[in-house]
Amino acid sequence: MTPVKLYPPKPEKVYFFGTCLIDLFYPEAGMDGIRLLEREGVEVVYPQAQTCCGQPAYTSGYHEEARAVATAQLDLFPEPWPIVIPSGSCGGMMRTHYPQLFAGTEHEARANEVAGRIYELTEFLLHVCQLRLEDRGQPEKVAMHTSCSARREMGLGETGPALLARMGQVELVEQARATECCGFGGTFAVRHPEVSAAMVEDKTQAIEATGAKRFITSDCGCLMNIAGRFEHQGKAVSGEHIASYLWRRTS
Amino acid sequence: MSARDNILKRLRERTDGPLTAPQSDFAVVTGRGWSREERLARFERWITSVHGEVIHTSRSGWTAALAEVLAAKGIRRLALGREHPVATEARAALAEGEVTLIDADRDIESWRHEQFHDTDAGLTSTRGAIAETGSLWLWPTPDEPRLLSLVPPIHIAVLDADTIEDTFFDVVEAHGWAGDMPTNALLISGPSKTADIEQTLAYGVHGPRELVVLLRHAEERP
Amino acid sequence: MSASEVQTFTPREFHRQAHDALGNPQIRANFRKAMDGLMSKRRDVFSDWDLETLRELGANIRLRALAKLPDLLERLEANCQANGIQVHWAENGDEACRIIREICQRHGAKAVIKGKSMVSEEMHLNAHLEEAGIEALESDLGEYLVQLNEQTPSHIIMPAIHLNTDEISDIMHAKTGTERTRDVDYMTAAARAQLRERFMAADVGVSGVNFAVAETGTLCLVENEGNGRMTTAVPPVHIAVTGIEKVVEHLRDVPPLYALLTRSATGQHVTTYFNMISSPRKPGEHDGPNEVHLVLVDSGRSSIYQDDELLDTLRCIRCGACMNHCPVYTRVGGHTYGTTYPGPIGSILMPHMMGLEATKDLPTASSLCGACGEVCPVKIPIPDLLVRLRREAVGEGRGNVPGAGVKRTKKEVAAWKGFQWLATHPGAWRSSTAIAGKLQALMPSKLGPWTEYRTAPKPAKESLHALVKQHKAKRHQAGKADEDGEKRS
Numbered sequence: 026m027t028p029v030k031l032y033p034p035k036p037e038k039v040y041f042f043g044t045c046l047i048d049l050f051y052p053e054a055g056m057d058g059i060r061l062l063e064r065e066g067v068e069v070v071y072p073q074a075q076t077c078c079g080q081p082a083y084t085s086g087y088h089e090e091a092r093a094v095a096t097a098q099l100d101l102f103p104e105p106w107p108i109v110i111p112s113g114s115c116g117g118m119m120r121t122h123y124p125q126l127f128a129g130t131e132h133e134a135r136a137n138e139v140a141g142r143i144y145e146l147t148e149f150l151l152h153v154c155q156l157r158l159e160d161r162g163q164p165e166k167v168a169m170h171t172s173c174s175a176r177r178e179m180g181l182g183e184t185g186p187a188l189l190a191r192m193g194q195v196e197l198v199e200q201a202r203a204t205e206c207c208g209f210g211g212t213f214a215v216r217h218p219e220v221s222a223a224m225v226e227d228k229t230q231a232i233e234a235t236g237a238k239r240f241i242t243s244d245c246g247c248l249m250n251i252a253g254r255f256e257h258q259g260k261a262v263s264g265e266h267i268a269s270y271l272w273r274r275t276s
Numbered sequence: 277m278s279a280r281d282n283i284l285k286r287l288r289e290r291t292d293g294p295l296t297a298p299q300s301d302f303a304v305v306t307g308r309g310w311s312r313e314e315r316l317a318r319f320e321r322w323i324t325s326v327h328g329e330v331i332h333t334s335r336s337g338w339t340a341a342l343a344e345v346l347a348a349k350g351i352r353r354l355a356l357g358r359e360h361p362v363a364t365e366a367r368a369a370l371a372e373g374e375v376t377l378i379d380a381d382r383d384i385e386s387w388r389h390e391q392f393h394d395t396d397a398g399l400t401s402t403r404g405a406i407a408e409t410g411s412l413w414l415w416p417t418p419d420e421p422r423l424l425s426l427v428p429p430i431h432i433a434v435l436d437a438d439t440i441e442d443t444f445f446d447v448v449e450a451h452g453w454a455g456d457m458p459t460n461a462l463l464i465s466g467p468s469k470t471a472d473i474e475q476t477l478a479y480g481v482h483g484p485r486e487l488v489v490l491l492r493h494a495e496e497r498p
Numbered sequence: 499m500s501a502s503e504v505q506t507f508t509p510r511e512f513h514r515q516a517h518d519a520l521g522n523p524q525i526r527a528n529f530r531k532a533m534d535g536l537m538s539k540r541r542d543v544f545s546d547w548d549l550e551t552l553r554e555l556g557a558n559i560r561l562r563a564l565a566k567l568p569d570l571l572e573r574l575e576a577n578c579q580a581n582g583i584q585v586h587w588a589e590n591g592d593e594a595c596r597i598i599r600e601i602c603q604r605h606g607a608k609a610v611i612k613g614k615s616m617v618s619e620e621m622h623l624n625a626h627l628e629e630a631g632i633e634a635l636e637s638d639l640g641e642y643l644v645q646l647n648e649q650t651p652s653h654i655i656m657p658a659i660h661l662n663t664d665e666i667s668d669i670m671h672a673k674t675g676t677e678r679t680r681d682v683d684y685m686t687a688a689a690r691a692q693l694r695e696r697f698m699a700a701d702v703g704v705s706g707v708n709f710a711v712a713e714t715g716t717l718c719l720v721e722n723e724g725n726g727r728m729t730t731a732v733p734p735v736h737i738a739v740t741g742i743e744k745v746v747e748h749l750r751d752v753p754p755l756y757a758l759l760t761r762s763a764t765g766q767h768v769t770t771y772f773n774m775i776s777s778p779r780k781p782g783e784h785d786g787p788n789e790v791h792l793v794l795v796d797s798g799r800s801s802i803y804q805d806d807e808l809l810d811t812l813r814c815i816r817c818g819a820c821m822n823h824c825p826v827y828t829r830v831g832g833h834t835y836g837t838t839y840p841g842p843i844g845s846i847l848m849p850h851m852m853g854l855e856a857t858k859d860l861p862t863a864s865s866l867c868g869a870c871g872e873v874c875p876v877k878i879p880i881p882d883l884l885v886r887l888r889r890e891a892v893g894e895g896r897g898n899v900p901g902a903g904v905k906r907t908k909k910e911v912a913a914w915k916g917f918q919w920l921a922t923h924p925g926a927w928r929s930s931t932a933i934a935g936k937l938q939a940l941m942p943s944k945l946g947p948w949t950e951y952r953t954a955p956k957p958a959k960e961s962l963h964a965l966v967k968q969h970k971a972k973r974h975q976a977g978k979a980d981e982d983g984e985k986r987s
């Protein structure tokens with residue numbers, strides 16, 4: 026059973042680990058996450074030496090390389106502040122798999138300590154910041170796709186929808202088979218492109234069937250995959266990272 | 277070395293060393309604490325949900341209920357034991373009737389064709405039942421052999437209401453199964469069924485198409 | 499696909515087979531419908547259970563059995579023998595086939611009737627017996643249909659799940675002369691009649707085992723149809739065949755596992771029959787086989803057993819929930835995997851049995867979405883095991899899986915070393931992300947497989963690293979301005 030996590034009171038400072046996908050493709054989502062935290066009076070420290078959590082190498086079986094990359098990240102968080110990550114995928118890697126990756130190595134204790142400070146952004150905003158949101162946007166119907174890592178590795182299937190529920194003008198609709206994977210899976214999409222394509226096709230159809238013209242996700246891998254599919258088909262459904270959506274409508 | 281020795285040697289000389297066995301807490305499969313009525317209701321709900329038929333009757337009047345079932349289902353040839361009180365009472369009650377009674381306590385080799393082709397129903401006793409799953413439990417005997425509840429197209433099982441227990445685990449523990457396993461022990465929950473053709477339920481694929489439980493209550497029920 | 503067309507599948511051709519299955523609307527629809535139904539039934543049937551506690555118990559019972567495995571196998575053997583059951587050991591499938599064939603030949607058997615047994619599929623028993631002139635007929639309806647269609651099962655619990663009613667009607671019509679119909683009751687009754695004759699004529703019954711109880715020497719079989727009971731009670735000889743991992747310590751270990759198995763597999767709160775066999779026909783008894791044999795098969799299991807992490811593979815109770823919930827299995831179906839066990843459990847089990855060379859595409863055929871691990875009734879960490887086998891395949895594991903290192907190529911190692919270098923040199927990382935943004939116009943519009951189905955994402959003009967720097971500088975300026983303002987006032 027997933028142990029019940031006890032959340033600390035809102036701290037003065039947090040570290041922000043932006044993730045490589047956000048760094049490269051969706052930096053505004055990262056910035057919006059930072060802005061949301063800062064608006065709650067939390068000082069955000071962004072270690073400039075951060076790169077990638079190492080997950081692509083980890084899930085591909087290249088653990089030596091993954092460990093080297095992860096070791097470099099372990100040095101970034103010397104103070105005992107929470108580490109906030111706008112991605113369940115990278116969050117799951119650091120919270121769940123760092124302890125496995127470093128088990129029996131000299132970095133084991135440090136990896137466990139870092140893992141214990143990992144928070145996914147929506148989790149942190151909801152449970153630690155107890156975020157209040159004043160929705161200034163137009164009424165809108167949206168669907169949410171929670172990443173499999175957020176849902177299953179981190180046990181955070183409800184935090185995204187809970188935040189959207191606090192938006193007065195937003196109607197959250199649930200697509201069929203909401204818990205099913207969108208087919209991204211990192212290198213899976215490259216190694217098994219046809220299967221992945223069939224999965225994302227089903228996901229876009231399910232979202233489209235809700236009538237929502239926008240879907241929200243807390244992971245940029247899923248965003249890239251699902252939105253990329255919609256765009257490829259010329260469909261008028263757009264995707265947005267939840268941090269950007271919340272910031273855009275409440276700032 | 278034999279295959280046996282090789283396999284056991286590999287298991288014993290395990291690369292990562294000996295394993296430690298965890299203790300088990302069985303609380304989740306016992307301690308339901310249901311009342312007599314709840315037990316009965318659950319048993320009936322579950323067994324009927326899988327197409328079992330339950331007929332409430334009394335200890336004294338059950339053979340009349342049996343006769344009604346036989347008549348209603350057009351059963352002309354009924355196989356049953358000769359020693360169990362269920363069999364002796366049924367034989368006594370049906371002795372004068374139209375239904376042909378077939379002795380089940382015979383070596384199967386002597387009547388296999390008859391059992392497969394010319395037997396409409398099998399009548400058996402039961403040792404008890406399980407409320408949580410709606411299951412009968414049977415320990416076939418020389419008097420009521422194991423195929424009696426399987427081969428004929430209808431299985432009529434006689435169950436006493438006060439032998440229904442809460443869970444399978446409770447039955448295994450309370451009756452000391454581990455110290456006394458028979459040749460064949462059975463749980464039966466409904467008639468034979470399959471969903472192998474496009475998930476469509478169909479009954480009577482190999483075993484009985486119908487399971488009728490004559491549920492005997494100690495007192496007359498209003 | 500026509501009913502009579504014989505298809506063979508191999509894990510070596512996973513990609514081609516997946517391509518074919520994805521392009522087959524019938525296969526897609528059959529699996530989607532079936533898996534949707536199975537998932538919702540499972541969810542419903544566990545709704546009033548403390549499922550996590552039950553899974554915890556299930557995992558714990560299986561771990562305890564594995565911890566004591568050699569002792570329990572010896573105890574099982576001794577208790578079976580005391581009960582009159584003859585016990586045989588086989589290092590591999592060929593040896594098990596030979597043992598079973600020899601028992602059949604000793605009895606002059608010409609016809610074997612079979613209850614569902616995945617282990618017998620694993621060792622290709624039917625083909626082996628046919629070669630020896632012994633007919634082996636499947637009696638589980640799904641297995642029977644698949645055998646009529648000259649196929650192998652596409653699911654470990656529902657072998658014919660890839661076929662719909664019309665296809666089955668065609669198969670039965672072509673092979674047994676029944677009328678073409680959509681009437682499932684008619685087809686079921688026809689199969690009943692066909693198989694009843696075969697039960698009566700069979701010389702030997704071969705079944706699998708769901709749980710073998712060491713404490714009592716009892717073989718437990720779980721089923722709905724009654725063909726398992728027929729197989730184990732009608733012919734004069736019963737041969738049960740099972741993997742060595744199926745043993746449990748006590749009889750009381752059985753109820754929790756049975757509760758988990760039926761609910762996880764098909765969403766049933768119980769199956770029609772739970773058949774517990776502890777001996778052949780005793781003197782004075784009137785039916786049941788005169789001989790019962792138990793064949794214990796290793797086939798790579800004792801090798802899996804050596805490794806603390808891989809060991810968890812052996813907890814499996816073969817419920818199929820992992821495939822029912824797998825988004826990949828649901829899309830490509832069971833045959834695509836080309837292995838006896840398809841889906842997630844197959845992808846962590848078959849590499850041990852067939853080697854990673856043949857099965858190298860299976861561990862990667864998962865998005866690691868975790869649905870399999872989430873529903874596994876004995877809590878096998880399937881995604882972690884998939885990753886472990888990926889490690890073994892690229893030569894970064896412990897090297898104790900057959901074919902370890904088979905996927906290691908200079909090109910791929912160089913790519914990951916390159917990634918490692920970049921991700922451990924933050925300065926270079928920042929420049930490269932900046933460059934990617936600046937050069938986005940020059941990026942190829944086709945990124946291989948990705949852009950066949952999706953529009954490629956465009957690198958941002960400025961990286962998050964750069965934006966944060968600017969943001970901090972602005973805030974710093976604003977902060978200073980505030981301070982100045984405060985000073986002025």
